[in-house]
Amino acid sequence: MSASADGRPGIAGETSESLGSWMAARGESPYRARQVAEAVWRRHARAAEDLHPLPAALRDAVAEAFVLDTLATTDVRLADGGRTEKALHALADGVLIESVLMHYPARPGQRERHTVCISSQAGCAVGCPFCATGELGFGRDLTTAEIVDQVRWAARRLAADGRRLTNVVFMGMGEPLLNLDRVLEAVSALADPDRFGLGARHITVSTSGVVPGIRRLTALGPQFTLAVSLHAARDPLRDVLVPLNRRWPVAEVLAAARDHAAATGRRISYEYTMIGGVNDTPADADALAAALRGDLAHVNLIPMNPVAHTPWRASSMAVIEAFAGRLRAVGIAVTIRRNRGQEIGAACGQLAAERIGEPPAPAIARRRDRLEAASAAALRGERSETGPDADLTPVGEPGAA
Ligand code: SF4
Secondary structure: OOEEOOEEHHHHHHHHHHHHHHHHHHHOOOHHHHHHHHHHHOOOOOOOOOOOOOOOOHHHHHHOOEEEEOOOEEEEEEEHHOOOEEEEEEEEOOEEEEEEEEEEEEEEEEEEEEEOOOOOOOOOOOOOOOOOHHHEEEEEOOHHHHHHHHHHHHHHHHOOOOOOOOOEOOOOOOOOHHHHHHHHHHHHOOOOOOOOOOOOHHHHEEEOOOHHHHHHHHHOOOOOOEEEEEEOOHHHHHHHHHHHOOOHHHHHHHHHHHHHHHHHOOOOEEEEEEEOOOOHHHHHHHHHHHHHOOOOEEEEEEOOOOOOOOOOOOOOHHHHHHHHHHOOOOOOEEEEEEOOOOOOOOOHHHHHHHHOOOHHHHHHHHHHHHHHHHHHHOOOOOOOOOOOOOOOOOOOOOOOO
C-alpha cells in the first residue's frame, strides 16, 4: 500500500504477486513481472526508459500506473572527506525527509561497509529534545515505497562506482514502530531474495521504546536487529529525554526488549546519546549497568549532535570513556560511536530544519529554560509534571517552507 500525491502507488511497494496480478490483468505473461522486478531491484530503475527489455508500450504503461521513484528530488551534501553523504529528499507532496549514506573502509578482519540510515516518517511525534527531527513535529507516515526508495537511492549511488550496499538502519526521521505496518513491508522487500535481497541480519530497526510494537515484533519471530534508543535508565531523566517514557517507562521497555532477545536469540542494541552533564554522570552509568547486567545486550554510546535549540552539548570523550568503563566493568559490551558529518548536519532532521527556518526567538529561549530546569530536576531524581517540548513542537510540517 503505497500511494503518491496523485494516487499512483510507488512500484517499490509492490510485491512479486501484486506485480504478477497487474501483468495478468493486462494479458501479459508472468515473466514480464519478473523483468520489471529485475529492473526495479537489480538496476534500481527510476524512469520508463530504465525498464528494458520491456517493449516500449508496456514500459509506458508501467510508468503510467506506478511511480517509479517516489523521491521527487534529492539534494546531497558530502562530509568526512566523502565518507558521509547526507541526502535531503523531497517527496511528491513537497514533504522533506532525510537519509544518510555512510562508507566504512575495510579494516583487518572486516570488509568495507556501506550503510544507509533511512527515515520511516516525515518528522516525528515523539519529540526527543536532543533531536532535530523531534523539533520539527510530526508530518506524516511514509509509504512502503517511500521508505524503500531511500535504500534504492543509496544502492544506485553505490552501483555507479561498482559498490554494493551492505547495511540498512532505520534510525533516520521518525519512530519506526509507530509506522510498523509500512516498516515491516519495507523490511520484507529489502530482505526478499527476489526483490532487494539484503540479509535480514544486515537490517536494524530502532525504537525509542514503543512497547506494544516490540511485543508485536517478538511474536513475529526474528526479523532483523532491534535497537532500543534508551538514552537514560532512570525514569525522571528519561521522561525529559524521551517523552514516550511517560507512557512506557524504563522497566516496561527493558522487559519487552529482554523478552524479545530471549524469544529471538538476537542481541538487543541499546543506543545512548551522551549529553554533557545531563545523562553522563557516574550514577547514570551505574543505573544503566544495573539495568542491563546479564542481558543479551550491546550498548552504543553516541556523542550528542549539536542541536541549535537546546542548552546541551555532547559529553567530553574522557567522560564517555569513563562511562563506558563502568559498563564494561560489569561485562556489558560497549561501542563508542563517532559522529558522522556534523558539519553538514548529519543527525536526522537537521537539513530539513535548516530548510524550514528558525522558530521565533522567544520560543527558543523558553525551550532552553524549560530543558535546563527539567534536566536539573531529573538530576535530583524528580519527575517533572510537563514535557519540555511544548514551545517548539510542532514548528511546522517538514516541507512546509
Ligand atoms: S530521536 Fe528518534 S524518536 Fe526521538 S524525536 Fe528524534 S526521530 Fe523521533
